[in-house]
Amino acid sequence: xxxxxxxxxxxxxxxxxxxxxxxxxxxxxxxxxxxxxxxxxxxxxxxxxxxxxxxxxxxxxxxxxxxxxxxxxxxxxxxxxxxxxxxxxxxxxxxxxxxxxxxxxxxxx
Amino acid sequence: xxxxxxxxxxxxxxxxxxxxxxxxxxxxxxxxxxxxxxxxxxxxxxxxxxxxxxxxxxxxxxxxxxxxxxxxxxxxxxxxxxxxxxxxxxxxxxxxxxxxxxxxxxxxxxxxxxxxxxxxxxxxxxxxxxxxxxxxxxxxxxxxxxxxxxxxxxxxxxxxxxxxxxxxxxxxxxxxxxxxxxxxxxxxxxxxxxxxxxxxxxxxxxxxxxxxx
Numbered sequence: 001x002x003x004x005x006x007x008x009x010x011x012x013x014x015x016x017x018x019x020x021x022x023x024x025x026x027x028x029x030x031x032x033x034x035x036x037x038x039x040x041x042x043x044x045x046x047x048x049x050x051x052x053x054x055x056x057x058x059x060x061x062x063x064x065x066x067x068x069x070x071x072x073x074x075x076x077x078x079x080x081x082x083x084x085x086x087x088x089x090x091x092x093x094x095x096x097x098x099x100x101x102x103x104x105x106x107x108x109x
Numbered sequence: 110x111x112x113x114x115x116x117x118x119x120x121x122x123x124x125x126x127x128x129x130x131x132x133x134x135x136x137x138x139x140x141x142x143x144x145x146x147x148x149x150x151x152x153x154x155x156x157x158x159x160x161x162x163x164x165x166x167x168x169x170x171x172x173x174x175x176x177x178x179x180x181x182x183x184x185x186x187x188x189x190x191x192x193x194x195x196x197x198x199x200x201x202x203x204x205x206x207x208x209x210x211x212x213x214x215x216x217x218x219x220x221x222x223x224x225x226x227x228x229x230x231x232x233x234x235x236x237x238x239x240x241x242x243x244x245x246x247x248x249x250x251x252x253x254x255x256x257x258x259x260x261x262x263x264x265x266x267x268x269x270x271x272x273x274x275x276x277x278x279x280x281x282x283x284x285x286x287x288x289x290x291x292x293x294x295x296x297x298x299x300x301x302x303x304x305x306x307x308x309x310x311x312x313x314x315x316x317x318x319x320x321x322x
Contacts, residue, residue: 001119001126001321044129044149071133072149074140092130093249 002092006040006069009096011109024048031062038108041086043070043077054084067102069094112156112282115310120317121154124286127320128152131245132288132301135238139299142237143216143292150289159280163269166204168289168300170269176227177204177263178235179274182243183256187312195312199305200276201243202263203235205298212297228262235260238290238301246303250316274304282307 003020010018019035021027025048030036043050050068057064068081071092078089088102103109114121129152136147157165169175180203185196205213214221214230221227243255264272277283286303305313 001123002129005126044133044151046151071130072136073133074137074147076140076146092133 002042002069005094006099009094009099011100011103014109022046024050024053028053028056031057031064032060034063036064038065038067041066041068041070043068043072043081051080051084054081054086058085065106065108069099112158114154114156115284115307116154116314116317119321120314123317123321124154124313125152127246127249128154128286128288128303130249131242132290134245135242135301136290138237138241139234139290142234143213143297145216145292145295145297148291148293150291153287155285155287156282157285158282159277162274162277162285162304163272165285165287165302166269166272166300167287168298169204169206171206173206173208173269174266175204175206175269175272176210176231176265176267177202177272177274178231178260179263179276180235180239180243180260181258181276182239184243184247184250185252185312187250187252187316197305197309197312199303199309200274201235201239202274202300202302202304203231203238204263204272204300204302205231205234207266209297209299212292212295216292216295216297224265227265231262231265232260234299238299242288242301242303250320252316277304277306280306284310284313 007018021030023046041050041053066086068086068089073091081089090099132149136149140147155165180201183196183198186194188194210221219230221230247255263274284305288301290299
């Protein structure tokens with residue numbers, strides 16, 4: 001449901017291909033293959049969580065933009081992901097206007 | 110022992126996701142209460158029998174005594190087509206082991222040798238979590254904030270096999286959502302168990318379908 005909610009919150013006319021990963025391990029593999037320009041990343045995931053994904057992206061200098069979307073809204077959670085290189089942190093439940101505003105602000109639309 | 114879930118996979122996924130968001134909101138408050146970063150787990154949805162409640166407290170399995178608080182709740186009304194509406198009653202259980210109890214007491218700078226002090230800390234912990242988690246669940250379901258009577262001590266310093274939740278006496282089957290909180294770098298582990306009787310399943314399924322639509 002979380003993945004569908006993100007997809008439904010994106011601009012309908014945005015010219016992008018969207019793929020979904022069921023966990024962090026699947027996601028990082030897609031990033032390693034160079035197929036991913038942007039990641040909308042949850043923090044609480046099975047197999048590999050979002051923090052581990054961010055650490056690997058940083059360690060391996062993988063070229064991708066990461067926007068964290070998470071229900072983990074502790075202030076320190078936001079600090080940690082920003083230090084790990086995330087572009088932005090968006091709290092769940094997802095607000096469509098907030099998400100699209102972030103994409104516009106960073107010139108991603 | 111788990112039973113087959115009375116949900117479709119989409120409904121289970123939806124319940125897991127809204128529980129994830131609600132637990133995250135509660136986790137922020139727990140972090141403030143304990144002054145430690147909180148590590149969140151993925152919520153686990155199970156169907157089980159009331160007699161098997163103890164088995165649902167997966168993270169508490171072991172030799173330590175456990176203590177817990179139960180927060181009854183009423184949620185709704187859920188309004189469906191044709192003028193049909195219903196409310197859902199359940200309870201939220203917050204349970205911890207002895208080592209977690211001592212760890213939390215140390216973080217809070219309080220003693221728990223006296224039963225009254227121990228009960229006070231336990232209630233504070235439970236209310237910190239449930240009074241954020243439950244309203245966040247209802248907000249996502251699009252129903253009014255839950256009715257929350259006073260929370261009560263379920264059991265204090267008892268072996269897990271003797272752990273009792275009187276509110277579920279008479280229930281046969283139930284749905285549970287288990288959410289675990291862990292304080293980073295600490296032994297503290299806390300289980301939040303959302304418990305709904307089988308009688309609530311139909312209304313819950315409709316509410317989840319409305320979210321999925």
